[in-house]
Amino acid sequence: MKMKGKVVVAMSGGVDSSVAAALLQLQGFDVIGMSIQTFDNSKTDKERFDSCCSLSDIADARRVCDTLGVPHYVINAVDAFEERVIDYFVAEYLQARTPNPCVLCNNSIKFDYLMERALDLGADFVATGHYAKVQEDTGRWFISRATDEQKDQSYYLFGLTQEQLSRTLMPLGDLRKIQ
Known part of the structure; x- marks a missing residue:
């Protein structure tokens, strides 16, 4: 099978990113898995395992x-x-505002770091297990809602740049979670 290109898939260790990687591999992409460590290994086990992207999540992604x-x-x-x-997050809370750390993490951590490392590895694309669609119309890229409106995560991705969107694949956007 002719490869469609190299893609770095953000691997959280969960079902969605795992399915995204498997789907892209089945579609003929040369897949590389990548996890993002956002915790400090010196924290206690309780603090580490209650957080997103824990050591066990990274181990699951590796498996x-x-x-x-x-x-x-x-x-x-x-x-x-x-x-x-x-x-x-702390600064916003101290000013009695409700922060949205997921949007900020997606924009300034996940996609910035993922894209930078993907380019270092010679990848053509990055992909995630988000339920959203990346589409292009008249030379402009945009995020649109997933087919599964109950799982739609397009809101969390609104801050992605044109450069990021042009190199992003979201293979779960047309699926329903039950699939």
Whole structure:
């Protein structure tokens, strides 16, 4: 089968990113798995395992990549996550505002770091397990709602740049979670 290009898939260790990687591999892409470490290994086990992107999540992602027969890398974004997401979150709370750390993390951590590392590896695309669609119309890229409106995550991705969108694949956008 002729490869469609190289794609780095953000691997959280969960079902959605695992399915995204498997689907892209079935579609003929050369898949590379990548997890983003946003925690400090010196924290207690309770603090680490209650957070997103825990050590066990990264281990799960590695197992999925091993099963698929694809390489898996881990990006250390601990300092950037603290500076760009945690500090923002705390500052907003202290001003009695409700922050949205997921949007900020997607824009300034996940996609920035993922895209940078993907380009370093010679990848053509990045992909995630988000339920959203990336579409192009008259030379402009945009995010649109997923087919499964109950799982739609397009809102969390509104801040992505044209450059990021032009190189992003979201293979779950046309699926329903039940599939």
